[in-house]
Amino acid sequence: MAGGKRAAAAATKKKKSSKKKAKQEANAAGVGDKSVEAAGRLLSYDPAKPVTWKSGEPVPYLFLAEIFESISETTKRLEIAELLTNAFRTILAAGTPEDLLAAVYLASNTIAPQHEGVDLGIGDATLIKMLAEATGRKESAIKSDYTKEGDLGIVAMMSRSTQSMMFAPPKLTIVGVLKEFRAIAKTEGTKSVDQKKGKIKKLLVAARECEAGYVTRSLQGKLRIGLAQQTVTTALAHAVVLHAETKDGKCADGKTHAELADRLGAAVDVLKQVFSECPSFDEIVPALLMDGGIDKLAERCHFRPGVPVKPMLAKPTCGVSEVLQRFSDVEFTCEYKYDGERAQIHLCEDGAVKIFSRNQEDNTPKFPDVIRALPTYLQEGVKSVVIDCEAVAFDRAEGKILPFQILSTRGRKNIDEKDIKVNVALYAFDCLYLNGENLLQKPMMERRKALYSAFKEVPGEFFFATAKVSRDVEELQVFLEDSIKENTEGLIVKTLDATYEPSKRSLNWLKLKKDYMEGCGDSLDLVPIGAFHGRGKRTGVYGAYLLACYDEESEELQSICKIGTGFSDEALESLSNSLKDTVIDAPRGYYKYGESVAPDVWFAASQVWEVKAADLSISPTHMAAHGLVDSTKGIALRFPRFLRVREDKTPETATSAEQVADFYNAQATKQEFNNGGDDDEF
Structure with missing residues (x-):
């Protein structure tokens, strides 16, 4: 017995010594303890051990399916990343480049570039x-x-x-x-x-x-094992570095665990940046396996016309004063925020034109009129260009912008120009590429000059976003009010020295919307997952709905509010009819909600609604952003109201749990949730 105690004590001492060493290494290298410990665990893995097939032969699908099964049994992000990293390493050790590419796509729950x-x-x-x-x-x-x-x-x-x-x-x-x-x-x-x-x-x-x-x-299209795209990207970067730089459980060049952890972190940053500019594993995976690997990746895979870059996004704010506080020491510009569809327009070297949505979907067939007219918007000498703009519904007779709802009635596919009844105007606000030059790393002011040099305005069809440079509070307030009179949503405020940051919701771009004074600085795009039977004058239709945000990490739909306001009688009937075909007998396993808000009817996730609220509060009932702000509670919307259906979004592109947490933290005045029913008032 005494010997057992001594052995246990020795093991504990050894474990503490190992953790102490890891901490010392981490402090020396400037990385976290967990990253150093993870690097040590990754080094201890033998990629050849799980191999049950002959080297060079096609990797069995069962190998990957069993990895998915292991991932489904844990919710720990580091553990999930390590499981997938090691799976990719085994494929690299005993498979082929084609096996790795296929595994990356299947783990990403995709089969081709978006x-x-x-x-x-x-x-x-x-x-x-x-x-x-x-x-x-x-x-x-x-x-x-x-x-x-x-x-x-x-x-x-x-x-x-x-x-x-x-x-x-x-x-x-x-x-x-x-x-x-x-x-x-x-x-x-x-x-x-x-x-x-x-x-x-x-x-x-x-x-x-x-x-x-x-x-x-x-x-x-629903893997539902808590495997997010960013985890796949992390695992791929780690696997490639470990495959190239380790041997027999050791770093080939004598790196410490902390130095390896730093190298792995840098590789992830490189791969994420490259993927945001060149979102195609068909190009990235082969390039990673060439000589130079991750270090040469940015040279081999970069932004070019014909392949959409992930759009830069703006952070919401709660008012003019917040904008001025954040940008107190830098020069900035304000642009009207137009209420339409984000459109990234590419003119390729061969003259082909492509138009992509904010989700990188090819919307080219939707805009034959824009494609035909594009040459008339170009200045002489423009051979290739990529611009970021907003396509809005436009009344050319009256010369004014029309509501987004009008734009949403325009067809999506196989559009014949002669059948178009809703005209669009383009409001360009950024230039990402011009005549062979990638402008993503150029400051905002240079990109704007490039935009103005490459295009010319055409009344009723092509405009430059209305912009102003100012630091004066009153002038900003007047500009905000002017934007509202022009039927826009408000302003986007940008620092003039900022580069274009694909896929990031950057503090260099701030969103100042007309209804910021109501408390919640932005609307949210949420998924209806259930409904409550209507009573009184709402008998025969659904009277209220349970809405959810999407957690990209866990792939869960997390309840955020019960909503019953903002609906016209026509909307209630239309929405009820459109959702009846999606009714299911029980909630999906990935729906997270409090039992007290369980609806009368459950839906399969299919629609996305834009919703506005007075503010957000900590909630013991709803599960949105659970654990991100409060360790045991979620976040709920207070006094939510329906605005419109977002036909350009899918449940997976709805407002994320992380964004909900950001909205809560951005509130000028945070409110502690004390009453279990307050968040559902409507």
Whole structure:
């Protein structure tokens, strides 16, 4: 017994000594203790140990599916990142570049770059039917299990095939699964439905152990294991560096754990920056595996016309005084904030024109009129250019901007110019590329000069965003009021020396909207996940709704408010009708909410609504941004009201939990939530 105690004491002492050493290394290198400890754990991993296939042969899909299964069993971000990092390292050690590329796409829950518009779009009904055919079960039984579990992937894992086969199908591989997914997405024509069903059935029949669950989830477009895109990016950067710079559990160049942690952190920063400018793993993964790897990545993969850069975003503010306080020592400019659709317009060297949305979707077919007219907006000598602008509905006869709701009635695909009834005007506010030169790292003032030199205004069609340079409070207030009179949402305030920061919600751009005085400085885009039956004059329609934000880290929809105001009678009827087809028997497993706000009816997440509120408060009932501001509570909206449906957004691009926390922290006066029902007043 004494010997056991001495051994335990020795082990504890050794553990403390190890932590102390890690802390000393971290302090010396300027990195955190956890990063140093994580670097040590990563070094101790043997990439060859999990290999069950011959080196150079296609990596089995089961290997990746089992990694997904392990990830689903933890909520710790570092642990998830390490699991995926080590999986990528094993693929690098015993697979091929094609295996790594396919694994990165499948882990990202995508099958191609976003701007290529390659989506699976497989509905639950089709998957249930194919699952029944592949496993020999009845559709009714699968539907019953789906209602109970709320996750078709779990049902697929439960529904192991009971059918005997004369010849076992070939085992699934990572590359093969991605190839089939892409083939399913691109299948078109009169018999495309049957062809897609055949490919899906083939995958499900060949699936072993937990593979069917992850094939099904990927086909749904809902991996739902808490694996966010930024974690995949982190794991990829770490895996490439570790593969190149370690051997036999040690750093090849003698780096300490702290120095390795610093190297890994720098690699992540490089990859995130490059991916924001060149969002294509088809280009990035091969470049990472070339000589020079991460160090040469920015030279090999960079922004160019034809591939959308992720847009820079603005932080919300609560008033003119806050803007002046944040920008007290720098020169800044104010621009009107137009209420339309963000449009990134690319004129390529070969004369092709591409138009991308804020989510990098190819919107080119939506704007044939803009494409035809673009040459008339250009100054002489412009061969290639990329601009950031807002496309708004515009009344050319009256010469005025029309509400966003008018723009939303314009068609989305296969638009014939002669059928267009809603004209658009472009309000350009930034130039990202001009005649072969990447301008992202140039200051705002230089980019604005480039914009003015490359384009000319055309009445009713193309304008430069109205702008003013000023530090005077009263002048700013007047400019804000002028922007409202011109039917805009308010102002965007920008520092003149700021570079363009793709995908970042930067403090160099601040959003000052007309209704900032109401407390919450910006509207939120939220997902209806449930509804309450209407009473009185609202009998026969849903009278109120439960809304949620999206947590990118956990892939959860977290409740944030109950809303019943801002709806006209027509809107209530229209929304009720549009949501009836999405009613489900029970909440999905990734819906997070307090039991006291459980609605009468649950919806499958499908719509996004823009909502305005008086302010935000800490809530023991709602789960939005749970743990980000308060360790045990979430955040709720107070006095929310409906503004409009955001048809340009999906549930995954709704306001994030992190943004909700930012909104709360940005409030001029924070309110402690003390009453369990206050946040749901309407």
